Amino acid sequence: MTAMPDVLPEVETASTSEKPWRLIVWNDPVNLMSYVAYVFRSYFGFTAEKAEQLMLQVHHDGFCAVRSGSREAIESDVQAMHGFGLNATMTQEA
Structure with missing residues (x-):
């Protein structure tokens, strides 16, 4: 009987070394700049300056x-x- 190769450590290594993902927000001709800032403050909890x-x-x-x-x-x-x-x-960081 052949022993199965131990692949679990490789899977764990791949998942822990995965590069982070980035949220990209795009400009559009519809939303006001003040509204975009409001969304960033209310959803993410950013300061008004950020x-x-x-x-x-x-x-x-x-x-x-x-x-x-x-x-x-x-x-x-x-x-x-x-x-x-x-x-x-969204995009994965390089």
């Missing part, structure tokens, strides 16, 4: 990486941003 800084980055650069984390957490954030009417996607 929310304003991120909103201006979205406005001037066309997008902003708002936060990073696990795939599940960022997927939840993307859905929440869609619920607020913001255009958001």
